[in-house]
Amino acid sequence: MTDTSQQLTGQQALGQQGVGEPVPQRRAPIGDTPQRRAMLKRLKRRPSVKGSLIALFLIVVIGLTLPFFAPQNPYDLTSFSVMDNRLAPGSESFEGTRFLLGTDQQGRDMLSAIFYGLRVSLLVGLVSTGLALVIGVCVGLVAAVMGGRIEAMLMRLVDFILGFPTILVALVMLAMIGRGVDKVILAIVVVQWANYARIMRSAALSERRREYVEAAFNLGYGKPRVMFRHIMPNSLNAVLVVATVQIASAITLEATLSFLGVGVPVTQPSLGLLVASGFDYLMSGDYWISLYPGIALLVLIFSLNLVGDRLRTALDPKRS
Amino acid sequence: MLDTTTQAPDAVPETVMELRGLEREFARKPVLAERLMKLVGKAPDTPSLKAVRSVDFAIREGEVLGLVGESGCGKSTLGRMITGIIPPTGGAVTYQGADISAMKGQALKDFTLGVQMIFQDPYASLNPRQRVGEILAEPLRVHGLATDKADIRRRVDAALTEVGLDTSYRDRYPHQFSGGQRQRIGIARALIVEPSFLVCDEPIAALDVSIQAQVINLFLALRAKRNLTYLFISHDLSVVRHIADRVAIMYLGKIVEMAPAQEIFANPAHPYTRTLLEQIPSVKNRKRHFEAVKGEIPSPHKPPSGCAFHPRCPMATARCRAEAPVTREIAPGRTVSCHLHDAN
Numbered sequence: 001m002t003d004t005s006q007q008l009t010g011q012q013a014l015g016q017q018g019v020g021e022p023v024p025q026r027r028a029p030i031g032d033t034p035q036r037r038a039m040l041k042r043l044k045r046r047p048s049v050k051g052s053l054i055a056l057f058l059i060v061v062i063g064l065t066l067p068f069f070a071p072q073n074p075y076d077l078t079s080f081s082v083m084d085n086r087l088a089p090g091s092e093s094f095e096g097t098r099f100l101l102g103t104d105q106q107g108r109d110m111l112s113a114i115f116y117g118l119r120v121s122l123l124v125g126l127v128s129t130g131l132a133l134v135i136g137v138c139v140g141l142v143a144a145v146m147g148g149r150i151e152a153m154l155m156r157l158v159d160f161i162l163g164f165p166t167i168l169v170a171l172v173m174l175a176m177i178g179r180g181v182d183k184v185i186l187a188i189v190v191v192q193w194a195n196y197a198r199i200m201r202s203a204a205l206s207e208r209r210r211e212y213v214e215a216a217f218n219l220g221y222g223k224p225r226v227m228f229r230h231i232m233p234n235s236l237n238a239v240l241v242v243a244t245v246q247i248a249s250a251i252t253l254e255a256t257l258s259f260l261g262v263g264v265p266v267t268q269p270s271l272g273l274l275v276a277s278g279f280d281y282l283m284s285g286d287y288w289i290s291l292y293p294g295i296a297l298l299v300l301i302f303s304l305n306l307v308g309d310r311l312r313t314a315l316d317p318k319r320s
Numbered sequence: 321m322l323d324t325t326t327q328a329p330d331a332v333p334e335t336v337m338e339l340r341g342l343e344r345e346f347a348r349k350p351v352l353a354e355r356l357m358k359l360v361g362k363a364p365d366t367p368s369l370k371a372v373r374s375v376d377f378a379i380r381e382g383e384v385l386g387l388v389g390e391s392g393c394g395k396s397t398l399g400r401m402i403t404g405i406i407p408p409t410g411g412a413v414t415y416q417g418a419d420i421s422a423m424k425g426q427a428l429k430d431f432t433l434g435v436q437m438i439f440q441d442p443y444a445s446l447n448p449r450q451r452v453g454e455i456l457a458e459p460l461r462v463h464g465l466a467t468d469k470a471d472i473r474r475r476v477d478a479a480l481t482e483v484g485l486d487t488s489y490r491d492r493y494p495h496q497f498s499g500g501q502r503q504r505i506g507i508a509r510a511l512i513v514e515p516s517f518l519v520c521d522e523p524i525a526a527l528d529v530s531i532q533a534q535v536i537n538l539f540l541a542l543r544a545k546r547n548l549t550y551l552f553i554s555h556d557l558s559v560v561r562h563i564a565d566r567v568a569i570m571y572l573g574k575i576v577e578m579a580p581a582q583e584i585f586a587n588p589a590h591p592y593t594r595t596l597l598e599q600i601p602s603v604k605n606r607k608r609h610f611e612a613v614k615g616e617i618p619s620p621h622k623p624p625s626g627c628a629f630h631p632r633c634p635m636a637t638a639r640c641r642a643e644a645p646v647t648r649e650i651a652p653g654r655t656v657s658c659h660l661h662d663a664n
């Protein structure tokens with residue numbers, strides 16, 4: 001890797017000499033610090049991470065451009081027929097369309113169902129992580145900067161939520177408010193924001209003691225400004241690294257809840273629900289209904305975890 | 321060096337800042353065992369640390385007051401209270417005649433901006449995610465001191481030039497600078513709000529020896545140009561010698577001696593001051609390096625009985641162990657707290 005990059009720069013230098021005109025210097029975009037650039041470089045160097053990044057990229061592209069990729073719309077009841085139910089992978093339908101990954105018990109094309117399922121899983125994972133992150137960061141920051149009674153109260157709440165098993169809280173909540181993509185997201189946010197709040201608070205506390213924060217107060221900046229302009233950007237790394245890993249666990253949680261029948265509705269199947277719906281037929285040899293969504297889920301979570309994990313190592317301050 | 325000690329005979333310097341019985345205590349958070357004991361009702365006295373113990377002095381307009389003491393004696397804590405970064409737990413600070421803890425509105429803003437601090441660690445005192453230009457422009461924007469872009473740019477450039485930095489540095493991040501340059505940026509940040517009083521908390525202690533003199537000279541030049549008042553903190557008397565008009569010696573949270581700079585170097589009154597002076601490297605006493613005062617620095621958690629300096633004092637008597645000395649004026653403008661001066 002290093003060899004090729006050296007060669008490349010060598011060639012560039014030669015090329016520049018040949019043309020004889022200076023290359024205009026690119027202005028670094030805001031926030032593009034040398035540390036960050038070095039970090040991205042470290043991140044890209046690992047082949048396993050490369051694979052994961054490619055897989056994630058594909059999944060996201062598929063999720064965004066779904067109607068072009070999926071042979072069928074699994075949400076549209078008229079687009080498939082029960083006549084085609086539980087066809088083996090590769091077989092043809094009554095009307096002659098080919099089902100690459102077979103069909104489920106309702107005659108839905110598995111490939112399309114998986115694509116749509118990936119989209120639901122990703123949506124739930126990203127939105128719930130994003131919301132939980134925003135709430136957690138704000139709570140952690142406020143606790144660290146305000147201190148005193150406010151901090152004590154907020155952190156008690158955090159301890160309270162973290163004291164229960166995640167899945168239990170989510171199950172109970174969904175049993176009460178019912179199924180639905182929005183409700184699953186809500187449940188995941190409720191169980192996950194506390195994680196971020198705790199990490200953010202400790203990061204912000206250690207940042208708060210640094211002299212530039214004292215300088216900010218000394219210059220008469222208000223607490224909100226010091227919190228969001230000074231402390232937050234410098235303590236976000238820790239929380240962001242955890243968030244990348246938490247996307248995967250949010251997706252797992254959603255899959256688990258859907259598998260247990262309290263997650264997304266049957267009309268909008270996610271990967272977890274697809275696995276669950278094929279579960280009954282597993283014994284009768286119709287493995288594909290559960291297997292392929294399961295593999296898709298595995299690839300998604302594995303890639304997310306790998307990237308998140310490498311991000312953690314790359315962001316490790318002791319290495320930079 | 322500038323001869324800063326001569327005052328015009330008829331100019332009576334006004335007091336800008338006055339400290340009265342100033343104290344700061346840090347309570348350590350009780351550990352679990354102590355919290356449990358408290359629940360049971362057998363509360364051990366919560367461990368606390370008195371970083372600053374009853375400090376009284378006044379700072380006059382335009383002077384440079386040196387504050388000298390060993391590491392951990394409470395110098396930074398004192399500086400933080402004077403700038404309003406942390407509140408005192410006892411006593412009061414008055415700025416231009418008004419108690420700073422009671423200030424509101426415009427008076428509070430005048431005090432906050434009027435009294436700025438230069439920090440000890442140039443590597444921690446600048447926000448690593450802000451460009452130098454943003455660091456310097458932010459105070460102007462926040463306080464509406466300059467509103468349009470061109471004006472802000474002009475003042476940022478002026479501040480950079482004033483501290484001896486190139487104006488092109490405004491697009492760089494703090495980590496791209498050396499310690500001395502960062503300290504200059506910190507000085508520019510303080511100056512941009514046009515303060516009249518600077519608390520310089522060991523501003524050169526973290527710098528290379530070769531840079532130290534340059535930064536000291538910058539402080540002297542700024543003082544002459546802007547008519548600033550300094551509280552100049554240092555653990556090294558020899559640094560203060562170059563810049564201070566008066567010197568206060570601090571030991572374990574207390575001021576043990578205060579005198580005009582010339583007198584304190586010529587004729588130190590307190591045994592601690594004498595030991596500090598002996599430690600200064602010089603040709604005469606054939607010392608080449610700064611050495612710490614002999615004996616361990618006592619823990620501020622448990623200050624020694626009587627005179628806090630007695631375990632290390634060569635002149636200590638039984639009385640010193642039992643009775644804390646009071647602060648006395650031994651000559652006009654000279655105060656000492658030591659039993660040796662009780663007779664006079």
Ligand SMILES: Nc1ncnc2c1ncn2[C@@H]1O[C@H](COP(=O)(O)OP(=O)(O)OP(=O)(O)O)[C@@H](O)[C@H]1O
Pocket residue numbers: 346347369370371389390391392393394395396397398440555620
């Ligand atoms: N926020 C705090 N919480 C608890 N203890 C503190 C705090 N700040 C300072 N202290 C303690 O107060 C004492 C005085 O600290 P301070 O920083 O004022 O000393 P200093 O004279 O500036 O020392 P140095 O030369 O090392 O900077 C020390 O024992 C320190 O541990």
Ligand code: SF4
Pocket residue numbers: 590591592627628629630633634635636637640645657658659660
């Ligand atoms: S009071 Fe006693 S112990 Fe303290 S400095 Fe004076 S002589 Fe030394």
Ligand SMILES: [Mg+2]
Pocket residue numbers: 395396397440521522
């Ligand atoms: Mg200090």
